[in-house]
Amino acid sequence: MTASKYMTLEEAISTFVLDGSSLALGLAQETLIPFAAGWEIMRQSRRDLTLIGPISDILFDQMIGAGCVRWVRSAWVGNVITGSGYNFRRAVESGTLEIEDYSNLSLAMALQAGALGVPFLPTYTALGSDLFQTNPSLNKIVCPFTGQVLTAVAALNPDVAIVHVQRSDEQGNAHAWGNLGMTREACLAAEQVILTCEEIVPAEVISSDPNRVVVPGFRVVAVVQAPWGAYPSPVPGYYNRDHQAFLEYQEASLTPESFASWLESRVVAPKDYDSYLELIGKTRLAELVPKVSAPSAVVDFGY
Amino acid sequence: MLVHSERYTAAELMVTAAANEIVNGEVVFVGMRLPLLGFQLAKSTHAPHAIGIFELGIVRDKPAPEPILTMGDLPNLYHAQWLTDTMGLMGMLQRGMVDVSFIGGAQVDRFGNLNTSYIGPVRQPQTRLPGSGGACDLASLAKRHIIVMPHQKRRFVHKVDYITSPGFGKGRGWREAQGLPRGGPAAVITTLGVMHFDPSTFEMVLTSIHPGVTVEEVQANTGWALRVAPDITQTPEPSDEQLAILRKNDLEGYWTGV
Numbered sequence: 001m002t003a004s005k006y007m008t009l010e011e012a013i014s015t016f017v018l019d020g021s022s023l024a025l026g027l028a029q030e031t032l033i034p035f036a037a038g039w040e041i042m043r044q045s046r047r048d049l050t051l052i053g054p055i056s057d058i059l060f061d062q063m064i065g066a067g068c069v070r071w072v073r074s075a076w077v078g079n080v081i082t083g084s085g086y087n088f089r090r091a092v093e094s095g096t097l098e099i100e101d102y103s104n105l106s107l108a109m110a111l112q113a114g115a116l117g118v119p120f121l122p123t124y125t126a127l128g129s130d131l132f133q134t135n136p137s138l139n140k141i142v143c144p145f146t147g148q149v150l151t152a153v154a155a156l157n158p159d160v161a162i163v164h165v166q167r168s169d170e171q172g173n174a175h176a177w178g179n180l181g182m183t184r185e186a187c188l189a190a191e192q193v194i195l196t197c198e199e200i201v202p203a204e205v206i207s208s209d210p211n212r213v214v215v216p217g218f219r220v221v222a223v224v225q226a227p228w229g230a231y232p233s234p235v236p237g238y239y240n241r242d243h244q245a246f247l248e249y250q251e252a253s254l255t256p257e258s259f260a261s262w263l264e265s266r267v268v269a270p271k272d273y274d275s276y277l278e279l280i281g282k283t284r285l286a287e288l289v290p291k292v293s294a295p296s297a298v299v300d301f302g303y
Numbered sequence: 304m305l306v307h308s309e310r311y312t313a314a315e316l317m318v319t320a321a322a323n324e325i326v327n328g329e330v331v332f333v334g335m336r337l338p339l340l341g342f343q344l345a346k347s348t349h350a351p352h353a354i355g356i357f358e359l360g361i362v363r364d365k366p367a368p369e370p371i372l373t374m375g376d377l378p379n380l381y382h383a384q385w386l387t388d389t390m391g392l393m394g395m396l397q398r399g400m401v402d403v404s405f406i407g408g409a410q411v412d413r414f415g416n417l418n419t420s421y422i423g424p425v426r427q428p429q430t431r432l433p434g435s436g437g438a439c440d441l442a443s444l445a446k447r448h449i450i451v452m453p454h455q456k457r458r459f460v461h462k463v464d465y466i467t468s469p470g471f472g473k474g475r476g477w478r479e480a481q482g483l484p485r486g487g488p489a490a491v492i493t494t495l496g497v498m499h500f501d502p503s504t505f506e507m508v509l510t511s512i513h514p515g516v517t518v519e520e521v522q523a524n525t526g527w528a529l530r531v532a533p534d535i536t537q538t539p540e541p542s543d544e545q546l547a548i549l550r551k552n553d554l555e556g557y558w559t560g561v
Binding site: 109 | 335357358359360361368372373374375376377380381382386387388389390393396397420421425427428429430431432433434435436437438439440443444465466467468469472477478481482483484557
């Protein structure tokens with residue numbers, strides 16, 4: 001029996017996320033974004049982080065605004081339903097943030113190369129684009145078999161991948177379902193994996209359906225129970241996306257001053273993540289719970 | 304508003320034009336915002352057998368059962384044909400299995416090169432935009448892609464500041480010379496009209512104008528001498544059926560309202 005990796009959000013972040021760490025997060029793009037973990041990182045005022053992720057919705061923008069971030073390696077930073085991420089814009093335009101521009105495919109390939117333990121992978125994407133100008137991790141290569149020119153994408157091995165899932169046991173064997181983006185590649189590319197989950201369940205629940213395991217427990221260093229930990233992004237089976245929250249954030253992040261007051265009231269003032277959720281309101285959260293149930297058919301792993 | 308109709312908005316006309324670009328049975332890589340509605344509309348009308356691919360890991364062969372605001376909304380997962388990873392879907396795109404995709408842009412030039420990254424020099428940008436997302440992949444690898452964006456002089460520029468998503472580069476032969484396997488922009492749908500690309504020069508040509516819009520108006524909002532097709536037409540207006548479906552899918556008019 002392995003020791004439990006179960007810990008509080010505060011412990012997990014203070015133990016495994018250090019100043020200067022490179023973090024992969026927001027890997028399923030619009031879904032399962034680990035907002036609670038990001039919230040705790042902002043509370044602990046981590047500095048000089050590198051954020052790695054395809055489309056982070058507003059999570060990267062929040063962490064940039066909170067002063068946690070020095071580098072971003074990403075395909076898109078903004079607010080999916082409104083457009084610009086204002087903290088991101090301000091930071092790039094004032095030169096306080098370094099960005100390496102990927103596309104979604106090239107970022108997935110960088111993580112896959114990291115997962116495979118090879119220095120790069122080839123692709124046809126981005127040829128002719130200016131991504132090469134603003135991302136030294138993309139280069140041209142000639143195929144040794146065909147002589148064709150391809151894009152070589154350098155491997156990425158983040159220090160930590162932070163992944164929100166529906167359920168996990170205390171050893172970090174976890175089930176995730178829905179669209180997963182590049183979650184699996186990132187979990188295998190990262191040196192360490194922190195899981196936040198809606199529910200902690202007995203090990204038997206996970207082992208009854210091993211095909212649904214997103215990452216094996218032996219790759220996980222911390223398991224945190226964080227109900228609503230991806231709010232306001234959606235979690236299949238648990239809650240819908242809170243569109244209103246993304247509209248409110250657009251307003252709140254418009255100026256440095258309005259963002260500072262958002263940060264104070266939403267991140268600094270609440271004593272813990274539950275208190276933050278109380279600010280959102282129980283009624284509002286209840287409205288996000290799916291109204292149509294759609295369970296899958298049972299599968300049999302018998303022998 | 305440049306479309307003078309009491310029956311529909313410019314965005315509704317644009318979504319309808321986007322939907323009309325989808326052929327029944329095609330594999331469609333569906334982008335954010337207006338294209339999301341365009342796919343729902345095409346699936347519900349002339350293209351019931353179209354397959355929709357959403358880059359975050361969703362494949363659908365039927366429309367979502369309820370209106371969605373964005374592709375990650377849970378109704379878009381309900382009884383999907385496949386829920387998976389980005390890599391598998393982008394792999395199909397790279398192999399040439401995707402017929403058409405839709406992308407938006409902040410700046411476009413006469414050869415359909417798109418910029419969604421930097422306005423001004425990259426080291427000291429005047430404006431930093433969100434970036435590629437999947438757009439560069441779709442423009443690089445789909446058999447064809449459709450650009451959907453507002454038509455303004457500051458957006459339709461002689462030369463884009465940065466190529467996020469490659470179009471036809473500098474014209475004939477450019478994509479092949481870069482090593483791109485196929486594709487290129489097939490149409491540009493804007494608030495004023497629809498443009499296609501000349502098959503020999505690969506330059507943008509105005510092929511239809513929206514009702515109430517003049518060629519002069521389009522020209523005045525374009526940063527170069529835009530070529531006009533000799534047989535220019537008027538963009539078809541959305542039918543009552545199309546409008547009813549659009550409004551059912553865009554409940555509060557978030558994307559297509561006034």
